[in-house]
Amino acid sequence: MRLTNVSFRYRRRDPLVIEDADAHLAPGDVIELTGVNGAGKSTLLRLLAGLSRPTTGTISERPPVVGFAPDRFPASQPFTVTAYLRHMSRVRGGARWEPWAERLTMGHLLATPLGDLSKGSAHKVGLAQALMAEPGLLILDEPFAGLDADTRQALPSIAAEVAGRGGIVIASDHQGGLRGLPGLRHWSMVDGRLKEGSAAPAASPPSQATVAVTLPAEELPRFLARMREEGFQARELDTAAQTPADPAAEESA
Numbered sequence: 505m506r507l508t509n510v511s512f513r514y515r516r517r518d519p520l521v522i523e524d525a526d527a528h529l530a531p532g533d534v535i536e537l538t539g540v541n542g543a544g545k546s547t548l549l550r551l552l553a554g555l556s557r558p559t560t561g562t563i564s565e566r567p568p569v570v571g572f573a574p575d576r577f578p579a580s581q582p583f584t585v586t587a588y589l590r591h592m593s594r595v596r597g598g599a600r601w602e603p604w605a606e607r608l609t610m611g612h613l614l615a616t617p618l619g620d621l622s623k624g625s626a627h628k629v630g631l632a633q634a635l636m637a638e639p640g641l642l643i644l645d646e647p648f649a650g651l652d653a654d655t656r657q658a659l660p661s662i663a664a665e666v667a668g669r670g671g672i673v674i675a676s677d678h679q680g681g682l683r684g685l686p687g688l689r690h691w692s693m694v695d696g697r698l699k700e701g702s703a704a705p706a707a708s709p710p711s712q713a714t715v716a717v718t719l720p721a722e723e724l725p726r727f728l729a730r731m732r733e734e735g736f737q738a739r740e741l742d743t744a745a746q747t748p749a750d751p752a753a754e755e756s757a
């Protein structure tokens with residue numbers, strides 16, 4: 505797949521978000537895309553997916569089957585998870601979604617309406633629909649954001665499997681989640697320009713911090729769920745009647 509002099513602006517008088525991007529992607533490539541907020545990563549991914557068209561320039565030789573997991577999965581549709589995945593399976597010519605539901609630990613979510621899903625759970629549905637058709641081009645926009653620890657750990661192997669079948673994988677990622685993969689290519693968006701460089705070395709494990717949070721007991725389940733959804737370890741220490749200074753919950757990051 506090739507990008508030739510690709511430029512993009514959203515509206516006619518807007519500045520270019522992407523300027524003269526040139527790149528070649530080969531079967532089996534896994535690419536990490538970084539850049540500051542607003543640098544144009546999502547815009548580039550949508551161009552690669554064929555969801556937007558370049559203002560000028562061309563994207564050629566796109567693999568026929570594209571899986572795209574957006575950063576914000578559109579959860580407003582009136583389906584349960586099962587109904588949605590079945591529908592996507594039909595759209596994808598009968599692709600099997602069940603193994604992905606299992607691998608992404610979604611069993612408990614299947615009867616939930618999309619609109620009731622937590623952010624991380626909605627993200628898993630987005631991943632399952634992108635993966636089910638064995639894409640030749642898998643595009644993941646911030647795939648690690650909001651995922652629980654197990655799914656986060658599974659994602660590099662999933663990317664490696666897609667690449668091992670000859671697929672191209674490209675993921676925007678602030679967290680360096682794919683850094684352990686051999687041969688990982690690194691792209692960055694800087695001032696509208698697409699640059700290729702070597703991936704920064706794997707980040708050393710982040711230092712840990714533990715904080716105590718005191719909150720009304722009835723808010724505890726929601727708070728813990730939210731923290732876990734964000735990928736933090738969170739557990740209840742004590743919900744007995746306490747002085748305001750006592751910790752009711754602990755979060756470690």
Ligand SMILES: Nc1ncnc2c1ncn2[C@@H]1O[C@H](COP(=O)(O)OP(=O)(O)OP(=O)(O)O)[C@@H](O)[C@H]1O
Nearest residue numbers: 514515521539540541542543544545546547548693
């Ligand atoms: N639909 C849109 N219409 C107009 N401008 C847009 C639209 N979507 C994005 N932009 C603008 O394009 C630029 C690039 O946005 P984009 O979402 O691609 O960046 P990003 O690198 O993915 O950011 P983030 O890391 O915050 O997700 C930003 O200036 C943004 O305001």
